[in-house]
Amino acid sequence: MVFVYLIRYANKVAEINHGSVIAIENDGERLKSTFFSLMACLLGFKQGCRPLLFVNKTQLLGKYGRILLRSTSKDYNEDLFHIAFAIVDNETDENWTWFLVTLGETLHGQDDYDKIITFILDWSKGLVNTVPKVFPSLLHGYYLGHLEANFMKTNPGLRKALKKQWWAVVIKTMCIYTSKEFDDACLNMNMLAERHELSNKWDIYIFPDIHKKVEHIIKKSRFLKVDRSNVERNEVVDDHNSVVSLLIRNCSCRRWEVYGLPYNHACAVIMQTDTNVHYYIDDYFTVE
Numbered sequence: 001m002v003f004v005y006l007i008r009y010a011n012k013v014a015e016i017n018h019g020s021v022i023a024i025e026n027d028g029e030r031l032k033s034t035f036f037s038l039m040a041c042l043l044g045f046k047q048g049c050r051p052l053l054f055v056n057k058t059q060l061l062g063k064y065g066r067i068l069l070r071s072t073s074k075d076y077n078e079d080l081f082h083i084a085f086a087i088v089d090n091e092t093d094e095n096w097t098w099f100l101v102t103l104g105e106t107l108h109g110q111d112d113y114d115k116i117i118t119f120i121l122d123w124s125k126g127l128v129n130t131v132p133k134v135f136p137s138l139l140h141g142y143y144l145g146h147l148e149a150n151f152m153k154t155n156p157g158l159r160k161a162l163k164k165q166w167w168a169v170v171i172k173t174m175c176i177y178t179s180k181e182f183d184d185a186c187l188n189m190n191m192l193a194e195r196h197e198l199s200n201k202w203d204i205y206i207f208p209d210i211h212k213k214v215e216h217i218i219k220k221s222r223f224l225k226v227d228r229s230n231v232e233r234n235e236v237v238d239d240h241n242s243v244v245s246l247l248i249r250n251c252s253c254r255r256w257e258v259y260g261l262p263y264n265h266a267c268a269v270i271m272q273t274d275t276n277v278h279y280y281i282d283d284y285f286t287v288e
Contacts, residue, residue: 006034013038021084021106025098033095035102037084042106045083049073050284053083055100055131056122057091067091069099076285077207096126100134122146189222206278210285214261218277221267234272236265244269249280260284 010022019039025032052073060066070085084103088095107117119135120143121127131138152159206214225237234244242265243252250256255263260282262270270277 006031010034010036021102023102031089033086033088033098035084035086035099037103037106041081041083044075044081045073045107049075049081051117052120053103053117054080054120055127057124057126060087067095069096071103077209079209091124091126093126093129096124096130097134100130104134185223188225193222206281206285210261210281214267214277214281217261217263218267218271221264221271224264224268226268226272234269236268238265246270246273246280 006024010024013020013036014022017039019042021035021037021042023033023035025034050073054072054074055070057067057069060068066087066089068085068087071083073081073083075081084106086095086099086102088099117138119131119138121131227235227237232245232247234246236242236244240253244250244266246266246269249262249266251263251266253263253265255261256266262277262280266280267277270280
């Protein structure tokens with residue numbers, strides 16, 4: 001009876017939401033797997049999300065005890081956006097392959113969507129085995145969040161020990177500054193504050209959450225010293241000196257390339273040139 005209801009639901013979705021992708025597989029007697037991706041979700045991903053796909057799974061509790069496979073992305077405001085999901089009988093390499101193949105055909109089969117997608121996966125063995133087979137041309141790397149979590153889990157006392165050392169370094173650094181350096185920092189801070197007030201008059205065309213994040217980055221960058229200012233090479237002095245190039249939008253700390261936002265070092269250089277920081281934000285975060 002449940003299988004009959006599912007078929008009716010799938011037909012109704014296809015009728016009222018044209019372009020949706022629905023796949024149902026059974027072995028003749030019982031439901032094996034289902035895949036749903038609504039057209040609204042597909043359009044939202046292609047037109048309003050970064051080319052990122054988070055793929056993971058979770059156990060469904062209840063009478064049938066199935067596995068939910070799902071794929072989400074992030075919109076330009078850094079919010080999660082659902083794209084597709086599947087319900088399968090077990091977490092196997094075969095089911096993961098079926099889900100990923102169907103997902104790939106769904107995203108690339110309807111039009112000329114050809115953006116390179118970055119997959120961010122959980123620590124599922126099935127995903128580790130199947131993604132390189134289904135998408136062999138994609139580059140594969142490790143997710144830093146998982147590496148950090150596993151490292152801390154293996155070394156449970158390390159976080160507490162490091163926290164004590166970090167505070168010792170911070171306090172030691174605070175005691176080094178002389179009164180003259182403090183006065184110079186205040187002078188630079190006042191100058192940058194005036195420039196910041198001027199920049200507030202510019203129109204905002206990035207998403208609200210990203211705007212807040214950028215404003216926070218700008219505040220942190222005010223205390224950094226820029227040794228040289230030109231578009232080709234700028235050295236920013238902090239605990240680890242970094243080299244910034246506004247011309248190619250690159251910083252040696254690599255955060256600009258990874259996140260698409262000019263972080264502390266880059267912002268310090270940009271503000272020295274009296275340029276709006278928003279001009280250096282990746283197009284993914286703008287409303288245009």
